[in-house]
Amino acid sequence: DGGITQSPKYLFRKEGQNVTLSCEQNLNHDAMYWYRQDPGQGLRLIYYSQIVNDFQKGDIAEGYSVSREKKESFPLTVTSAQKNPTAFYLCASTGTDQETQYFGPGTRLLVL
Amino acid sequence: SQKIEQNSEALNIQEGKTATLTCNYTNYSPAYLQWYRQDPGRGPVFLLLIRENEKEKRKERLKVTFDTTLKQSLFHITASQPADSATYLCALDKAPLNSGYSTLTFGKGTMLLVSP
Numbered sequence: 001d002g003g004i005t006q007s008p009k010y011l012f013r014k015e016g017q018n019v020t021l022s023c024e025q026n027l028n029h030d031a032m033y034w035y036r037q038d039p040g041q042g043l044r045l046i047y048y049s050q051i052v053n054d055f056q057k058g059d060i061a062e063g064y065s066v067s068r069e070k071k072e073s074f075p076l077t078v079t080s081a082q083k084n085p086t087a088f089y090l091c092a093s094t095g096t097d098q099e100t101q102y103f104g105p106g107t108r109l110l111v112l
Numbered sequence: 113s114q115k116i117e118q119n120s121e122a123l124n125i126q127e128g129k130t131a132t133l134t135c136n137y138t139n140y141s142p143a144y145l146q147w148y149r150q151d152p153g154r155g156p157v158f159l160l161l162i163r164e165n166e167k168e169k170r171k172e173r174l175k176v177t178f179d180t181t182l183k184q185s186l187f188h189i190t191a192s193q194p195a196d197s198a199t200y201l202c203a204l205d206k207a208p209l210n211s212g213y214s215t216l217t218f219g220k221g222t223m224l225l226v227s228p
Contacts, residue, residue: 004155033215042116042201042218043156058215090155099144099205101216103155 003027004104006091011109013078013085021076021107023091032074033092033101036060043090049074078109086111114139116219118202124225125192133187133222135202142204145178145185150199150221159200160187192226199223 004025013019025032031050035043045058049068063082068074078085088108092101117136125131135145144163148156162169162178162185169176175188189196199221206217 040120040220042220045215048215099161100146100158103157106153106155
Protein backbone atom coordinates (compact mmCIF):
# COMPACT_ATOMS: atom_id res chain seq x y z
CA ASP A 1 0.00 0.00 0.00
CA GLY A 2 1.97 2.99 -1.31
CA GLY A 3 1.72 6.48 0.05
CA ILE A 4 3.06 9.20 2.29
CA THR A 5 2.95 9.00 6.05
CA GLN A 6 3.42 11.83 8.48
CA SER A 7 3.85 11.57 12.21
CA PRO A 8 2.75 12.49 14.69
CA LYS A 9 -0.79 13.63 13.85
CA TYR A 10 -0.62 16.22 16.65
CA LEU A 11 2.53 17.72 18.15
CA PHE A 12 2.92 20.09 21.05
CA ARG A 13 5.89 22.38 21.36
CA LYS A 14 7.07 24.28 24.40
CA GLU A 15 8.60 27.72 24.10
CA GLY A 16 12.24 27.56 22.99
CA GLN A 17 12.03 23.92 21.96
CA ASN A 18 12.96 22.40 18.61
CA VAL A 19 10.58 19.74 17.28
CA THR A 20 10.90 17.41 14.30
CA LEU A 21 8.05 16.33 12.04
CA SER A 22 8.44 13.06 10.20
CA CYS A 23 7.60 12.44 6.53
CA GLU A 24 8.12 9.07 4.85
CA GLN A 25 7.11 7.92 1.36
CA ASN A 26 7.25 4.52 -0.33
CA LEU A 27 6.26 5.80 -3.77
CA ASN A 28 9.88 5.86 -5.00
CA HIS A 29 9.49 9.58 -5.69
CA ASP A 30 12.56 11.76 -6.03
CA ALA A 31 11.06 15.13 -5.10
CA MET A 32 9.60 15.96 -1.70
CA TYR A 33 8.09 19.15 -0.30
CA TRP A 34 7.04 20.71 3.01
CA TYR A 35 4.15 23.17 3.22
CA ARG A 36 2.60 25.13 6.03
CA GLN A 37 -1.15 25.89 6.06
CA ASP A 38 -2.73 28.46 8.36
CA PRO A 39 -6.53 28.80 8.81
CA GLY A 40 -8.09 30.37 5.73
CA GLN A 41 -4.73 30.48 4.00
CA GLY A 42 -3.24 28.69 1.07
CA LEU A 43 -0.35 26.28 1.32
CA ARG A 44 3.01 28.03 1.62
CA LEU A 45 6.20 26.25 0.60
CA ILE A 46 8.81 25.87 3.34
CA TYR A 47 11.48 23.62 1.79
CA TYR A 48 11.75 21.19 -1.09
CA SER A 49 14.20 18.54 -2.21
CA GLN A 50 14.66 17.16 -5.70
CA ILE A 51 17.20 14.48 -4.85
CA VAL A 52 18.93 12.92 -1.87
CA ASN A 53 21.39 15.19 -0.06
CA ASP A 54 20.03 18.30 -1.78
CA PHE A 55 17.29 20.70 -0.73
CA GLN A 56 16.19 24.25 -1.46
CA LYS A 57 14.48 26.98 0.55
CA GLY A 58 10.91 27.78 -0.30
CA ASP A 59 9.02 30.98 0.35
CA ILE A 60 9.01 30.80 4.17
CA ALA A 61 12.12 28.83 5.20
CA GLU A 62 13.16 31.03 8.13
CA GLY A 63 12.95 29.17 11.44
CA TYR A 64 12.85 25.74 9.77
CA SER A 65 15.47 23.19 8.75
CA VAL A 66 15.35 19.92 6.78
CA SER A 67 17.55 16.99 5.82
CA ARG A 68 17.34 14.47 3.00
CA GLU A 69 19.65 11.61 3.82
CA LYS A 70 17.39 8.95 2.30
CA LYS A 71 15.09 9.04 -0.70
CA GLU A 72 12.15 7.89 1.41
CA SER A 73 12.50 10.41 4.22
CA PHE A 74 12.32 14.21 4.46
CA PRO A 75 12.05 15.32 8.11
CA LEU A 76 11.27 18.94 9.00
CA THR A 77 12.59 20.58 12.17
CA VAL A 78 10.74 23.57 13.54
CA THR A 79 13.36 25.49 15.48
CA SER A 80 12.95 27.86 18.38
CA ALA A 81 13.66 30.69 15.90
CA GLN A 82 10.20 30.12 14.36
CA LYS A 83 8.14 32.50 16.49
CA ASN A 84 4.72 31.51 15.17
CA PRO A 85 4.88 27.76 14.60
CA THR A 86 1.21 26.90 15.22
CA ALA A 87 -0.06 25.57 11.89
CA PHE A 88 -0.97 22.48 9.88
CA TYR A 89 2.13 21.03 8.21
CA LEU A 90 1.84 19.03 5.01
CA CYS A 91 4.45 16.91 3.29
CA ALA A 92 4.17 16.03 -0.41
CA SER A 93 6.09 14.23 -3.11
CA THR A 94 6.11 14.11 -6.91
CA GLY A 95 7.06 11.35 -9.29
CA THR A 96 8.85 11.45 -12.60
CA ASP A 97 6.35 13.91 -14.12
CA GLN A 98 7.28 16.38 -11.37
CA GLU A 99 3.79 17.84 -11.69
CA THR A 100 1.17 16.04 -9.61
CA GLN A 101 1.79 16.31 -5.89
CA TYR A 102 0.82 13.52 -3.50
CA PHE A 103 0.19 14.71 0.03
CA GLY A 104 0.48 13.11 3.41
CA PRO A 105 -2.24 13.39 6.08
CA GLY A 106 -0.56 16.33 7.82
CA THR A 107 0.74 17.16 11.30
CA ARG A 108 -0.92 19.81 13.43
CA LEU A 109 1.62 21.65 15.56
CA LEU A 110 0.46 23.51 18.64
CA VAL A 111 2.44 25.65 21.08
CA LEU A 112 1.98 25.10 24.81
CA SER B 113 3.80 40.50 -7.51
CA GLN B 114 2.34 37.12 -8.40
CA LYS B 115 -1.13 36.48 -7.08
CA ILE B 116 -3.69 33.66 -7.20
CA GLU B 117 -7.25 34.50 -6.21
CA GLN B 118 -10.07 32.15 -5.36
CA ASN B 119 -13.44 33.15 -3.89
CA SER B 120 -12.97 33.35 -0.15
CA GLU B 121 -16.69 33.00 0.52
CA ALA B 122 -18.12 29.50 0.63
CA LEU B 123 -20.23 28.40 -2.28
CA ASN B 124 -23.55 26.88 -1.21
CA ILE B 125 -25.51 24.90 -3.77
CA GLN B 126 -28.22 22.28 -3.84
CA GLU B 127 -27.64 18.66 -4.69
CA GLY B 128 -27.90 17.97 -8.39
CA LYS B 129 -26.85 21.46 -9.48
CA THR B 130 -23.56 22.38 -11.15
CA ALA B 131 -20.94 24.01 -8.94
CA THR B 132 -18.56 26.46 -10.60
CA LEU B 133 -15.43 27.62 -8.83
CA THR B 134 -13.09 30.33 -10.10
CA CYS B 135 -9.32 30.75 -9.99
CA ASN B 136 -7.81 34.01 -11.23
CA TYR B 137 -4.13 34.81 -11.38
CA THR B 138 -1.93 37.81 -12.11
CA ASN B 139 1.72 38.22 -13.07
CA TYR B 140 2.02 34.52 -13.92
CA SER B 141 2.56 32.65 -17.13
CA PRO B 142 2.02 29.10 -15.93
CA ALA B 143 2.72 26.11 -18.11
CA TYR B 144 -0.12 24.29 -16.34
CA LEU B 145 -2.72 24.67 -13.62
CA GLN B 146 -3.97 22.03 -11.19
CA TRP B 147 -7.02 21.57 -9.00
CA TYR B 148 -6.95 19.76 -5.65
CA ARG B 149 -9.63 18.79 -3.15
CA GLN B 150 -9.00 19.15 0.57
CA ASP B 151 -11.23 17.77 3.32
CA PRO B 152 -11.02 19.25 6.85
CA GLY B 153 -7.89 18.17 8.69
CA ARG B 154 -6.53 16.19 5.74
CA GLY B 155 -4.00 16.62 2.98
CA PRO B 156 -5.07 17.84 -0.49
CA VAL B 157 -5.86 15.26 -3.16
CA PHE B 158 -5.06 15.88 -6.83
CA LEU B 159 -8.05 16.10 -9.18
CA LEU B 160 -7.11 17.53 -12.57
CA LEU B 161 -4.24 19.18 -14.46
CA ILE B 162 -4.75 21.40 -17.49
CA ARG B 163 -1.92 22.74 -19.65
CA GLU B 164 -1.59 26.20 -21.17
CA ASN B 165 -2.36 24.91 -24.65
CA GLU B 166 -5.54 23.11 -23.52
CA LYS B 167 -8.89 24.87 -23.30
CA GLU B 168 -10.82 22.23 -21.42
CA LYS B 169 -10.30 18.97 -19.54
CA ARG B 170 -12.89 16.51 -18.23
CA LYS B 171 -12.86 13.68 -15.74
CA GLU B 172 -16.17 12.04 -14.87
CA ARG B 173 -18.34 14.83 -13.35
CA LEU B 174 -15.46 17.30 -13.26
CA LYS B 175 -14.57 19.84 -15.93
CA VAL B 176 -11.79 22.42 -15.93
CA THR B 177 -11.28 25.29 -18.36
CA PHE B 178 -8.16 27.41 -18.74
CA ASP B 179 -8.18 30.82 -20.40
CA THR B 180 -4.63 32.21 -20.54
CA THR B 181 -5.88 35.50 -22.03
CA LEU B 182 -8.25 36.14 -19.13
CA LYS B 183 -5.76 34.47 -16.74
CA GLN B 184 -8.56 32.39 -15.33
CA SER B 185 -9.53 28.79 -14.72
CA LEU B 186 -13.05 27.57 -14.01
CA PHE B 187 -13.70 24.31 -12.18
CA HIS B 188 -17.11 22.70 -12.63
CA ILE B 189 -18.73 19.81 -10.77
CA THR B 190 -21.89 18.64 -12.50
CA ALA B 191 -24.71 16.78 -10.72
CA SER B 192 -23.16 17.77 -7.40
CA GLN B 193 -23.59 15.56 -4.34
CA PRO B 194 -23.23 16.25 -0.60
CA ALA B 195 -20.04 14.13 -0.73
CA ASP B 196 -18.52 16.81 -2.98
CA SER B 197 -18.52 19.23 -0.04
CA ALA B 198 -14.88 20.20 0.56
CA THR B 199 -12.39 22.98 -0.07
CA TYR B 200 -11.04 23.14 -3.60
CA LEU B 201 -7.58 24.56 -4.23
CA CYS B 202 -6.07 25.71 -7.50
CA ALA B 203 -2.32 25.61 -7.98
CA LEU B 204 0.00 27.00 -10.63
CA ASP B 205 3.47 25.85 -11.51
CA LYS B 206 6.25 28.18 -10.55
CA ALA B 207 9.52 27.17 -12.11
CA PRO B 208 12.61 28.33 -10.26
CA LEU B 209 15.07 29.95 -12.64
CA ASN B 210 17.41 27.55 -14.44
CA SER B 211 16.13 24.67 -12.37
CA GLY B 212 14.57 22.39 -14.95
CA TYR B 213 11.74 21.63 -12.55
CA SER B 214 8.70 23.32 -11.02
CA THR B 215 7.21 23.97 -7.65
CA LEU B 216 3.55 24.82 -7.12
CA THR B 217 1.94 27.97 -5.75
CA PHE B 218 -1.50 27.40 -4.24
CA GLY B 219 -4.54 29.61 -3.94
CA LYS B 220 -6.33 29.87 -0.59
CA GLY B 221 -9.15 27.65 -1.75
CA THR B 222 -12.91 27.90 -1.97
CA MET B 223 -15.19 25.88 0.30
CA LEU B 224 -18.06 24.15 -1.47
CA LEU B 225 -21.13 23.07 0.51
CA VAL B 226 -23.66 20.86 -1.25
CA SER B 227 -26.93 20.50 0.61
CA PRO B 228 -29.33 17.57 0.09
